[in-house]
Amino acid sequence: MIDFSRNYFDLFGMVPAFRFDGAMLDQAYRQLQAEVHPDRFAGASDAQRRHALQSSARVNEAYRALKDPVRRAQYLLRLHDIDAVGETDTALPLDFLERQMERREQAADAQAAGDTEALSALLAEARAEGRAMEDVLARMLDREQAFAVARTQVRELTFLAKLAEDIDAMLAAIES
Amino acid sequence: MALFQISEPGEAPAPHQRKRAIGIDLGTTNSLVATVRNGLAVVLPDIEGRPLVPSIVRYGPQGVETGYAAMAQQTGDPQNTIVSVKRMMGRGLADLTDARRFPYRFIDTPGMVKLDTRAGAKSPVEVSADLLRALRERAEASLAGPVDGAVVTVPAYFDDAQRQATKDAAQLAGLPILRLLNEPTAAAIAYGLDNASEGVYAVYDLGGGTFDISILRLSRGVFEVLATHGDSALGGDDFDHRVFCWVIEVAKLPPLSPSDARLLLVKAREAKENLSEHETASILATLSGGQSVNLTLTKAIFTEITGNLVAKTLLPVKRALRDAQLAPSDVKGVVLVGGATRMPQVRRAVAEFFGQPPLTNLNPDEVVALGAAVQANKLAGNRERDDDWLLLDVIPLSLGLETMGGLTEKIIPRNSTIPVARAQEFTTYKDGQTAMAIHVVQGERERVADCRSLARFELRGIPPMVAGAARIEVTFQVDADGLLDVAARERQTGVEATITVKPSYGLSDGEIAKMLSDSFTHAADDMQARALAEAQVDADQIAAATETALATDGDLVGADERAAIDVALAKLRRFRNGSDHLALRGAVEALNHATGEFAARRMDRSVSRALTGRRVDALSD
Numbered sequence: 001m002i003d004f005s006r007n008y009f010d011l012f013g014m015v016p017a018f019r020f021d022g023a024m025l026d027q028a029y030r031q032l033q034a035e036v037h038p039d040r041f042a043g044a045s046d047a048q049r050r051h052a053l054q055s056s057a058r059v060n061e062a063y064r065a066l067k068d069p070v071r072r073a074q075y076l077l078r079l080h081d082i083d084a085v086g087e088t089d090t091a092l093p094l095d096f097l098e099r100q101m102e103r104r105e106q107a108a109d110a111q112a113a114g115d116t117e118a119l120s121a122l123l124a125e126a127r128a129e130g131r132a133m134e135d136v137l138a139r140m141l142d143r144e145q146a147f148a149v150a151r152t153q154v155r156e157l158t159f160l161a162k163l164a165e166d167i168d169a170m171l172a173a174i175e176s
Numbered sequence: 177m178a179l180f181q182i183s184e185p186g187e188a189p190a191p192h193q194r195k196r197a198i199g200i201d202l203g204t205t206n207s208l209v210a211t212v213r214n215g216l217a218v219v220l221p222d223i224e225g226r227p228l229v230p231s232i233v234r235y236g237p238q239g240v241e242t243g244y245a246a247m248a249q250q251t252g253d254p255q256n257t258i259v260s261v262k263r264m265m266g267r268g269l270a271d272l273t274d275a276r277r278f279p280y281r282f283i284d285t286p287g288m289v290k291l292d293t294r295a296g297a298k299s300p301v302e303v304s305a306d307l308l309r310a311l312r313e314r315a316e317a318s319l320a321g322p323v324d325g326a327v328v329t330v331p332a333y334f335d336d337a338q339r340q341a342t343k344d345a346a347q348l349a350g351l352p353i354l355r356l357l358n359e360p361t362a363a364a365i366a367y368g369l370d371n372a373s374e375g376v377y378a379v380y381d382l383g384g385g386t387f388d389i390s391i392l393r394l395s396r397g398v399f400e401v402l403a404t405h406g407d408s409a410l411g412g413d414d415f416d417h418r419v420f421c422w423v424i425e426v427a428k429l430p431p432l433s434p435s436d437a438r439l440l441l442v443k444a445r446e447a448k449e450n451l452s453e454h455e456t457a458s459i460l461a462t463l464s465g466g467q468s469v470n471l472t473l474t475k476a477i478f479t480e481i482t483g484n485l486v487a488k489t490l491l492p493v494k495r496a497l498r499d500a501q502l503a504p505s506d507v508k509g510v511v512l513v514g515g516a517t518r519m520p521q522v523r524r525a526v527a528e529f530f531g532q533p534p535l536t537n538l539n540p541d542e543v544v545a546l547g548a549a550v551q552a553n554k555l556a557g558n559r560e561r562d563d564d565w566l567l568l569d570v571i572p573l574s575l576g577l578e579t580m581g582g583l584t585e586k587i588i589p590r591n592s593t594i595p596v597a598r599a600q601e602f603t604t605y606k607d608g609q610t611a612m613a614i615h616v617v618q619g620e621r622e623r624v625a626d627c628r629s630l631a632r633f634e635l636r637g638i639p640p641m642v643a644g645a646a647r648i649e650v651t652f653q654v655d656a657d658g659l660l661d662v663a664a665r666e667r668q669t670g671v672e673a674t675i676t677v678k679p680s681y682g683l684s685d686g687e688i689a690k691m692l693s694d695s696f697t698h699a700a701d702d703m704q705a706r707a708l709a710e711a712q713v714d715a716d717q718i719a720a721a722t723e724t725a726l727a728t729d730g731d732l733v734g735a736d737e738r739a740a741i742d743v744a745l746a747k748l749r750r751f752r753n754g755s756d757h758l759a760l761r762g763a764v765e766a767l768n769h770a771t772g773e774f775a776a777r778r779m780d781r782s783v784s785r786a787l788t789g790r791r792v793d794a795l796s797d
Contacts, residue, residue, distance in 0.1 A: 030398045034566045038595060038656040042325075042354050042555035053655055057597040064593075172498055 002036060002055045007079060008062035018076060018134075018141040022067070029063045069134050070161045073141065073154045080147040084154040096156055100163060107163075111170045119174070123167045130160040195324040197556035198315045199548025200351075201359070202304065202328055202342065204262040204411055205384030205515065207231045208542060209311040210549035211319065215560050217366065217546040217553075220318045228541065229314070231384075233258045233306045235295035242310040254279040254438040256294045260413055261307075263385045264289055264300040265345075266337030274409070277417060279434030288341065301345045308349035320710070325354040327552035329544050331386040332358035333406030333492075333572045335618050336630050336660050343657065354555040356657040359383070360390035361401060361569055362547030363513040366538060368394050375508035376402070378496075380526055380534065381544075382489060383514040385411040389493045391500045391507070397565040403499035403591045404572050405492035410485070412448070412516035418481045419444035419473065423459055427469050436463045447473050452518045479521045486525045493529065499591050510534040515541050568593050571658055577650060578615035578624045580605065587652045590620065594658055599651040601667075608640040612648055614673075616662050635664040635673040708757035714764050715752050719745060722771055725778060732777045737770075744770040 002011065009016040012028035034040075036055040041048050065075045077084045103122055110118035133156055140150040199217075201208045206228040210219045219227040226244070234246035234257040241249065250257040258280070269275060269284040281292035290297045308328070315323055328346050330339055339356055346353045360379035367373070373394050381388040388406040392399055420441050423429070432440065443459050450457035451473065461469040497504065510526060512534045517523065527533050538546070554563050570593055576586040579602075588598050604612065612635045619627030638646050647667040654660050665672045722745060726733065733741070744767040751760040 030396070030400075030566065033568060034398075037566060037568075039355075039555060039567060043557050053595050053653070054597065056656075057595040057653065060593045060596050061598070168498070172495060175494060 002032070002058060004054075004058060008065050008075060011059070011062050012066070014066075016076060016079060018069070018073060019138045025063070025066055029059065032059050069137075070154075070157050073137055073150075073157060076141055077147055077151060077154055082147055082151055084151050084158070092155060092159065093152070096159075100159060103163060104166075107167050107170060111174070114174055116171060116174055119167055119171050123164055123171065126160055126164040126167065130157060130164065133157045133160065194558050195553075195556035196315070196319040196321055197325045197354070197549070197552040197558060198312075198319075198323055198327075199357075199362070199545050199550070199552045200308065200311055200326055200328045200346075201362070201545035201548060202262065202308065202311075202330075202345075203231055203383055203544075204260050204386060204413065205231055206541065207307055207311060208545035209315050210542070210545040211315065212549050212553035212558065212560065217549045219542050219545055220314055222314060229307070229311060231259070231262065231307055233261070233303050235293040235298070237294065240295070240306050242307055251435050251439045251442065254434040255281060258291060258293070258298070258303050260385055261300050261303040263409060263413070264291075265304065266335070266339075266341040267300075274417075279437055288337075301341050301348065304342070304345035305348035308346055308351060312349055312351055323351060325552055325556040326351045327355045327357050327362075327548045327555065328353060329357050329359045329362050329548050330658075331381075331383070331406060331408055332360050332388040332390050332401075332404040333386065333408045334658075335408070335573055335628055336575075336658070337628065338408065339658055343659070354552055356659075357548055357551055358388070358390065358401070358404065358569055358658075359386075359544045360388045360404065360511075360513060361392070361399065361567065362545075362551065363511055363538075363543045364390070364392050364394070364399055364547065365550050365565075365567065366543045366547035367511050367535070368399060373509065376500075376502060376506055377509050377511060378493070378507045378530065379511045379513060380489070380493070380517065381406075381513040382516040382522060383411050384516065385409065385413050387411060387489050387492065389489075389496045391496050391502065398568065399565065400568045401570045401593075402502070403496045404570055405496040405499070406572065407488065407492060410488060412445075412514070414485055415448055415482050415516065415519065416441055416445040418485065419447055419459075419478065422473070422477070422481050423469060423471060426471060429463075429467070429469070433464055436465075439463070440469070443469075448478070448519070451475050451478050452520060475520070482519075482521065486521055489522075490525065490529055504530050507532075511543075512536050513540050513543055569656075569658070570594060571596070571654055573618050573628075574620055575616070575618050575630075575652055575654070575660060576627075577602075578617060582624045583622055584617055584619070584624050584627055587650070588654060592654075594654050595656050597651060597653040599649050602648045602650060603644045604638065604641065604646045604648075605643055607643050609643065609646070610638050610640055611636045612638065612664070614650065614662065614664055616652075616660070630660065631662070633662075633664075633673055635666065635671065637669075637671045638666050639669055708755065708760070711757045711760040711764065712752065715748055715760055718764055718767055718771075719748055719752075722767065725771070725774065729774075729778050729781065732781065733774050737774065740770045741767070741774070 007016070012025060012032065014020060014025065014028065033056060036052055036059060038049060038052045038056055041052040065071050074084045103126065107119060107122050110122065133153060137150060137153050137157065140146045140153060197211065199210045208219050208228060210217055221227045229243040230247045232243065232246040232250060234241040234249050234253060236249065236253065236256065246257055250259060264272065266288060268287060269282055269289045272289060275282060283290040283292055283297055288299055288301070290299050291303070312323055326346065328342060328351070330342050334342070343353060343356060360381045363379050363381065364377060375394060377392050377394060379390045379392065386406065386408050387410040388404065390404040391402045393402055423440055423444060439461055443461050447457040447459050456472050456474050459469060459471045459473060463469065507530055510530050510532065512523070512526065517540050523534060551567070553560065570591045571588065572590060574586045574590045575588045576584040579585045585600070587600050588596055613632065614635060615624065615632045616630045617624055617627040618630055621627050635648065649665050649667055651663045652660060663672065722741065744763070748763040748767050751763045754760065
């Protein structure tokens with residue numbers, strides 16, 4: 001059974017870092033689930049089954065937090081007691097916000113016109129900017145260990161990911 | 177039984193006790209039960225060798241009939257013969273947009289609809305339980321004993337209410353349920369283990385009344401569902417209905433009686449099935465008013481009138497791929513499941529969409545039950561050669577709470593891997609607020625009114641504070657069956673409230689308790705009958721074995737011993753055709769006892785014969 005006090009990286013036997021081996025995470029995740037999953041305890045006592053449920057849910061949560069770069073960045077900051085997701089101090093650089101506002105407006109227009117090509121282009125742009133941001137974060141978090149400073153970039157990355165998700169939903173709505 | 181324990185020296189006696197584990201595919205149109213035998217999943221047929229059980233229950237004048245027996249009565253007694261009950265599971269009358277298609281007398285009860293039958297008001301849970309009971313009995317007859325554990329499959333796109341209703345039905349039918357398993361995932365298990373596949377697979381499951389699409393990644397014994405989507409009210413039934421409407425239109429028929437409607441639906445279905453093999457199908461029927469129907473349906477017309485149904489299945493396919501962030505070309509293989517995938521236009525559409533012919537090497541009717549049997553076997557703890565595999569499934573629909581203004585706040589998004597637990601903090605919006613109403617919903621829509629309401633409960637006893645000061649943590653926990661528990665807790669004071677999300681069926685706890693106790697009464701009758709049947713089998717075996725042994729090795733028995741055996745045999749024969757299984761059991765034991773020493777002497781003789789090179793085949797049964 002798993003130790004609930006361990007951090008998510010530790011749970012999978014990995015060193016906390018923003019850039020890391022995704023295949024290794026996948027493998028560690030499957031191995032851990034194979035040990036704790038409720039299917040292994042179908043005939044066990046109530047207490048054991050409850051524990052398996054909690055352990056397995058915990059492993060799923062940890063995997064989800066590390067698999068996705070945005071959530072991984074947020075979690076790394078959280079390990080350093082920096083809250084990148086809270087509602088307090090939501091300030092972002094003005095030029096960044098202006099650029100995203102413009103994209104949102106363009107997306108809304110494209111959605112109204114049913115223009116999937118324009119939406120796809122905006123989606124690709126938002127994703128490309130997100131990837132560039134990930135490179136910046138890899139340097140700040142892994143090399144410079146500048147966690148407090150990186151908060152702004154993590155928030156920007158979160159913002160970009162939300163934008164991409166919304167445009168994707170618009171595309172899905174038009175296609176259906 | 178001592179006499180049967182004679183085996184070749186050096187050969188192990190009876191193998192260790194295996195659990196009787198079964199997988200049940202509870203389908204809209206047909207149901208099946210399967211088990212793992214000698215390491216291989218097999219469907220358990222009825223006495224006549226038929227693997228399917230039509231999912232039909234009739235509340236007839238003589239009692240409950242299921243399967244083919246009920247099917248034979250469907251046009252004669254349509255209002256008491258329930259078909260497609262799966263479509264009504266966990267659904268209120270308002271949810272059943274196709275209610276007028278059915279000839280039933282619906283009763284609009286809160287939570288879940290009921291049906292007025294000859295046997296009184298029946299909820300879909302009770303009707304399903306009658307089907308499950310028939311499947312359980314088939315399994316018990318075949319496995320010679322009570323079922324130790326069952327896995328029952330549900331459409332992947334079933335919501336919490338539909339899942340809970342299915343689990344309740346299984347419980348009502350006296351099935352010890354190990355797990356609810358998603359149908360496409362079950363199919364993937366049956367396929368994946370057979371073909372030792374690796375890579376991304378799509379399972380396209382068009383059943384009688386439900387449609388599911390699941391995208392799975394198979395790698396080194398892990399079945400990981402990446403995304404699932406579907407439509408829990410779209411299936412082969414709808415194709416039948418299109419043909420039915422076409423018949424009414426072309427033959428210019430007046431409004432039909434329930435019997436005529438059912439008759440034409442049956443004919444429509446036969447025509448649909450014929451068109452999978454032939455270019456045309458004729459529809460011949462004589463209605464109760466003497467009017468006759470004689471039409472020919474071509475494949476082209478059939479394809480045309482059902483075109484938008486096929487197109488409707490591709491939307492969820494696109495959405496599932498989008499959620500998995502994959503393109504059709506990333507999919508290595510497409511598995512077809514469900515009888516409705518036999519329709520050529522469905523196969524063609526799937527092949528076109530994925531750019532490859534779908535896999536059909538397993539029977540689409542049986543593959544779900546086979547996968548469920550494999551899972552049941554594993555969960556029950558029976559060890560097999562290739563059982564080092566793991567299943568990671570997802571929830572199909574987002575789970576959330578109602579917030580201010582009738583909006584939903586998603587706590588667990590759709591396609592989250594289960595089991596999953598997630599907490600979110602809420603606060604009070606009024607000064608001095610001491611209670612908080614928690615409304616749990618499931619669905620993708622922003623407005624609560626457009627989602628399915630699962631449960632409501634209240635957290636009380638929050639100490640009065642200014643608005644926004646309380647910290648109320650709401651935790652959602654979904655188990656491996658995909659069923660939800662919700663807990664709310666005020667963090668500063670520790671005040672708690674918990675609810676196991678049970679959709680209200682319009683069945684009070686008292687009613688459920690009564691249904692359960694009724695079913696136990698029936699179960700007690702059933703167990704009496706089974707115990708008697710088992711004792712009779714044992715009695716016949718020991719009587720026959722004793723007679724054979726006396727004939728071949730009678731010289732080993734003394735006169736007194738022979739008299740005791742004869743008395744025991746006579747007593748056994750007396751109880752053999754009675755109804756007292758305990759008395760018969762006692763007679764079997766007595767004969768066993770009387771023949772114990774004789775059996776030991778036979779054993780010695782057979783061993784010495786074996787040592788002197790003589791064969792004992794003829795002696796041991």
